Amino acid sequence: MVKAKTIIKNAPKIKPKVAFYGITGCAGCLLSVLFNEDEILDLIELIDLKAFPFIKEVNVEEKYDYVFIEGLVASKEDLEEVKRLRENATFVVSLGACACTGCIPAYRNFTLKENYEHLLYKKVEDLEDVQPTPVDMHIKVDHYIPGCPPNKKEILTFIRSVLRGKIPIPYSSPVCVECRQNGNECLLDVGKPCLGPITAGGCNSVCINGGLECWGCRGPSKDMNLELMIKILREKGFDDKFIQDRMRTFAGLKLPMLDEVIKHTKEKVGAKNE
16 A cells, blocks of 8 residues: 655745754654654655755755754764754754753763763863753754654654744643543552653653653653642652652753752641641
8 A cells, every 4th residue: 555645735835954963862863753754754855854864964064944953962062063053053953852851861960970970081172071961051942842752743743834834832731631631540649650740741641651650751841830749759658869860860950940849848848747
């Protein structure tokens, strides 16, 4: 059976120039683009693909309409790269958890230097280490496609919106909304440490669907109630160190108030018990 080609109404006559770049990361987010298989091949016919790691050579002087950046800034070379891409792009899209929140590599910001100092590059200038941070801590980012890895259908939806001349609208509800729609049992109700109530949705609650907990890889939802989340986790028997570590694992740099809220809620509990 031959698959029908993707048809985009009101697609631009002049194909937008699009490029995908990877800085420090595992390249899993770029694979999410490729995993769309036939559908992405149809869409690529409607764009002018200028760069994609391992597939299309990169012209460093090229100007782009959209640049997708996978990975986080963890070296001097990464920093120079994202600054150059920002200058050459009309719109920059952070693709995946590393680019959006810093993900697991950014956890280094919360540990002692002696725990990782032996892993640092010191002799090669291009590999000069910088504190691991998401892309938007260094340049202006216009759009975000979060997740570890990002939802492949979300990537397609984003590209389709661009081709229709529409501004892509991010999913605004927490993971819990999709979880309920999928008929999942609430993991918090059975005593598991799920961060779905404070995590931005758009992933179709894929982890919970598969029997896993939500670790917050898509970053905090805009209307999250961090204080209530901490209170619920405490009531389920999790101590503050566990809560702190779990919330920092994927999105710690996007929760700068975490330590203060933990301290504040602890003081409130102590005052209430006196």
